[in-house]
Amino acid sequence: MNVICIMSDTFRFDNLSCCGGKDVKTPNLDAFAEKSLCFTNYMCSSFPTLPNRIDTYTGKVGFPHFGWGPMPVNLPTMAGILGDNGYRTQIIFDPPNLQKNNWWITRGFHASHAIHGQEGDLTxxxxxxxxxxxxxxxxxxxxxxxxxxxxxxxxPWINWERKTEFDYHCVKTTVEASKWLDLNYKADNMFLWVDIFDPHEPWDAPDYFVKKFDPDYDGMPMRDPNYGLAAAYTERELKNMRAQYLAEVSMVDKWIGFLLKKIEDVGWMENTIILFTSDHGFQMGEHGHVGKGNREKPDDNLWWPMYSQLRHIPLIVYVPGVTGGGVCDAMVQPQDIMPTLFELLEIKTGYSFEGISFKEQFYDSKAEFGRKYAVSGCNAEDDWKVTPAVTTKEWAYMSIGADGITPELYNRKLDMAENNNIIDRHPEVAAEMKKALEDFFESHNCPRDEYMKLAKKI
Structure with missing residues (x-):
């Protein structure tokens, strides 16, 4: 059995048409979902980019212990364990933050192939x-x-020679992955991780993608926002910002579709587990924020709760021989991917996962799952002023709200965008969610006092 994991950075859950998204069409991922199981309550654990991948690669939750930086060398990795069990492992990627050799993000892979030039990656x-x-x-x-x-x-200065759609990074990355399939399709027990930085900003998709979403705009393109207050933009600029982002999403869907078609062409649909996911979302004016944390001229009064636009991300998994087109509302998280894949592949290891296998959900999507509360957070020392969230199927609780003091509570079934704070009406629910957050931190033996202060601050 082979495994292909596709990660698309900053891909919000509500982008997917198959999950109710209305602003953008994702025909290729929708078609893939029809063959797969779509998880409608997949929440990030450690935030943002690198911490999320470390959770996914190691089956552990990192944010209570470390933040932005190297993957701890003492943690076994998914690729490393697969390699020890006879798999040949390859990562093909273009996110610039994965390319630092001393950060060990590609540790465990037999082969690593980087496509350079994204964001500030000078080439x-x-x-x-x-x-x-x-x-x-x-x-x-x-x-x-x-x-x-x-x-x-x-x-744009780095990528000055780019003239056609084929010069864009998500195209190059998926084409390189398709070349890899040509060179390896006769082999078995292969593990391929494809990591695509888009639709992470800057949003600079070809203009013909943008025109689908904002045909009449004639101002400055809102391609690389401020990670601060939405008040810096006019409503018209915010509309263009969303259009620039959705254009990038549309391009990503197109070229992931190209890769999925290649997987089908080489005959791997019968013997390959295929997974599509993301690391976190992005706010484009929701809750008065733009970005994913307080990074622009940091202000002690600007707190950044992990609202749904940040923590709710897609997870679509294809397992050969399992009927597709279903949805599952289990509260799954990135640390669950590693134990699930190992159980599907029948790989036994003495490794102690913090994640929970959701293998059973492929055969019974309504089966009971071992997690009621999903905790999402950012390491305090990263100083993004991002505050933790606790999520259940019905509720979302922010330990510190946007004012930096008052917690917030939302009914997800009635208010998926989390606009109506109803904590005053349901103090008993808030107390239960607060206790779940405290228990989470205590279970991790948090080494920094900041975390218990954060959990208990009201």
């Missing part, structure tokens, strides 16, 4: 050409620079 200098400014400072991220230039300006 080939051409300093005869000046870096041009594209947007005013209040509308972009300014905390990170490369060679003295903001990311919003350095990305």
């Amino acid at each position: 080939f200098l051409h300093c005869n050409d000046p870096v041009e400014r594209h947007l005013p400072e209040e509308k972009i991220r300014t905390e990170t620079k490369r060679m003295g230039a903001y990311l919003a300006d350095i990305h």
Whole structure:
């Protein structure tokens, strides 16, 4: 049996038409979902990009112990254990944060192939050409620079030779993965991880994708937002921001579809588990925020609860021989992927997972699952001012709300976007959710006092 995992960075759950998304069409992922099981309550654990992948790669929850940075070398990895059990393992990726050799994010893979040039990933200098400014400072991220230039300006400068859709990174990555399939389709026991940075910003899909969502806009393209307050933008600019993002989503769906067709062409649908997921979402004006954390001119008064737009992400899994087109509402999380794959592959290991296998759900989507509360959080030392969330099928609880003091409670069945805080009406539910968060931190023997303060602060 082979395994292919496809990760698309910053891909919100409500992008998928098959999950009720109305703003964008994702025909290829929708068609894939018809053959698969779609998990409607998949919540990120550790936030954001790198911590999420470490959870997924190791079957552990990292954010109570560490944040943005290297994957701990003492943790066995999914790829490493698969390699020890006779699998050949390959990662093909373009996210720049996975490319730091001393961060060990690709540890355990037999082979690692990177596509360079995303965001601030400098590849080939051409300093005869000046870096041009594209947007005013209040509308972009300014905390990170490369060679003295903001990311919003350095990305188009790096990719100055890009002329066609085939020059975009999500295209290159899926085409390289398709080449890999041509070179390996006769083999068995193969593990391929395909990691696509898009639709992470900057959102610079070809204009013909953007015109599908915002045909009449004639202002500055809102491609690389500020990670701060939505008040920095007009309503018209926010509309274009969403259009730029959805254009990128549409392009990603197209080229993931290309890869899925290649998997079918080489005959791997009969002997390959295929998984599509993301790491986190993004806010584009919801709750007065743009981005995924307080990064732009950090303000002690700007707290960033993990609302659904950040923590609710897609998970679609195809298992050969299992009837597809179903949905499952179990509260699953990234640390569950590793034990699930190992159980499906009948790999036995003495490794102690923190995740829970959801293998049974493929055969009975209504089967009881071993988690009632999903906890999503960001390491306190990362200083994103992102506050934890506890989610059940019915409720969502933020330990510290947007004011930095008051907790918040939402009824997810009536208010999926989490706009109506009803904590005053259901104090008993809030107390139960608060206790679940405290129990979570205590179960992790949190080494930093900040976490229990965070959990108990009201």
